[in-house]
Amino acid sequence: MHEEDFSRRITSLEARMSRIEKLMQQLLLTLTSSHAHMEQTQILRNILQELRSDSNVHTAEAISPVTGVPQERPEIAAIRQALLSGNKLKAIQLYRSLYGVGLQEAQNAINAM
Numbered sequence: 001m002h003e004e005d006f007s008r009r010i011t012s013l014e015a016r017m018s019r020i021e022k023l024m025q026q027l028l029l030t031l032t033s034s035h036a037h038m039e040q041t042q043i044l045r046n047i048l049q050e051l052r053s054d055s056n057v058h059t060a061e062a063i064s065p066v067t068g069v070p071q072e073r074p075e076i077a078a079i080r081q082a083l084l085s086g087n088k089l090k091a092i093q094l095y096r097s098l099y100g101v102g103l104q105e106a107q108n109a110i111n112a113m
Contacts, residue, residue, distance in 0.1 A: 023047050083113060
């Protein structure tokens with residue numbers, strides 16, 4: 001792997017960590033404030049949704065130490081394999097268990113794959 005690839009990945013990880021830190025601060029403020037329970041629940045859902053919907057390409061990939069080529073995570077590969085074999089229901093179930101999302105969100109994600 002080239003130095004510029006490492007640099008790009010480090011920059012990407014730093015940006016993601018910064019975003020996670022900000023979201024965690026928002027979560028802490030939400031938990032310690034005196035807002036109504038329903039509002040807190042919605043804010044927490046929004047925060048979790050934002051964490052799950054990271055557009056960073058590298059979240060679903062791992063780098064092979066031998067070849068230096070990005071490899072798909074086994075969980076994502078299992079979802080993709082279920083889709084390729086025509087088992088959309090299995091793909092949705094795997095997606096829901098992996099990301100902890102509801103049925104509609106999982107269906108939308110699977111349909112987008």
